[in-house]
Amino acid sequence: MTPQDAPDNRWSNLDRPPLNATALRRALLRPDGLWTSLDVVQTTGSTNGDLAARAEQTPEGAVLVAEEQTAGRGRLDRNWSAPARSGLFFSVLLKPSDVPVERWGWLPLLAGVATASALSRAAGVDTALKWPNDVLVTVEGEERKAGGILAERAGGAGGGVVLGIGVNVTLSNEELPVPGAGSLVLAGAVSVDRDPLLRAVLRSLEQWYGDWREAGGDPDLSRLQESYAAGCATLGRTVRADLPGGRSVTGEAVAVDADGRLVLATGDGMQEPVGAGDIVHLRSVDS
Template identity: 45%
Template sequence: MPGFSDLERPPLDERFLRSRLVRPGALWSQIDVLAETESTNAVVAAAARAGAAEGLLVAAEYQSSGRGRLGRTWTTPARSALLMSALLRPTAVPAVRWPWLGLLVPLAVAAAVRRVGEIPAQVKWPNDVLVEDRKLAGILLERVDGPAVVVGIGLNVSLREDERPHPAATSLALEGAATTDRATVLAAVLRELATRYQTWVDAAGDPEVILPEYGELSATFGRSVRVELPDGTFLEGKASGLDTDGRLVVDTADGPHSLAAGDVTHLRTTP
């Protein structure tokens, strides 16, 4: 496991996390910490298909085959990030509204980082958390039979300058966050996620419980964007907001275009 002996990166304490977060009536029903796995999303997806209860959370100190959106790889040194996947079963929400989880989850991560890290994290549509234009975290949601949703979160915590996989990558440490204690940040993320998820479920998935805060923390709305589409073409315009299905609306010279996450290969803001 690369970086396993790094004393500046202590392991997550599974017993401590369970004592803080797993309680009767709480969303989180089980927390497991793995030393290493190929993908926490794959572990949780298998558990979901086997009938695991909602609220399972699996974290890993190192992922050998972590994945991001569109099959992109997500690799970090051991214990330098929070790599975790959660099992949600929002059966009280109409299936047509489940895609809104893709906006709710990064919002919860950004809120947690702002609260305990005291840095100005924002959300970039569809599934990233940024500090200014630097990527701090990525989110990957997958539907599985059950029905269920597996929520994967990768959040850079102590990644150093010489470890960055890309010049646009950042971490809590690089941003001078108030804390880089992974247990503290993990607990904050799970609490913010549980609160927003329960509010959203209680509202039968009504987007209005997400949209006001999402607009406040958006790093995309109101900015000029260049969108790469799956066929290799590009769309340019100003991101004006979301439509009723959670698709990004881009105002172009040809009129407004609504884009779902699956319609976009890459989106970047332009001057």
């Protein structure tokens, strides 16, 4: 193997160059900022798993990025796979010890708002959120999932929450892992340079997390609930919620409540909050 073909050589794949860890640290690590460390590894099973394993001994604000994940996971234990350097695959460690634990459930929704809004600005694509935190883009007039977020409690009292974020950036149609997936390049992104995209997402996450924490985790006071609702493509749709235990509920998604749950108005006139499950968009209310 020549030096030019080495996996960490910036010119070994002109279409998918590696991330510049030194430049990312210079841009993101500040004495008064949230991010305290940033490491980029060539490959790993799961950045969430790696960061969770050392959460109790690691300061808040650690960022772990992988050029490739071999055992990435999404919500409901689904696999998340993509070619090396084709997206953003990273996890962050948060320890909001001054926020009541019952409000920590807002963290994955917060990450969804931060990620979707940052990608919209930095990549120049329209983004939306499918409850609770799938990032949607439009490809040839169709909603496609281009990103997802997985939040996991890590460690004991000294642990916290590990947020894993995955975004498909340059995947082609032939590389998409499942039907219904998408990528920024397929959505017509004006930029697919992963360095500025990652900087934008982490800066947005830092801003939203700071505001939420300053508000004591209150989703109303921090404007998180309002912003989430404004960007949520699920609201106003007829959906089916496939719930744990095999039960399903169909209804109109009418609100996201103060606990981050999706509220469905069912055909019998009842309103049912959904806190966990798989949401399937069936049709819009006006169709």
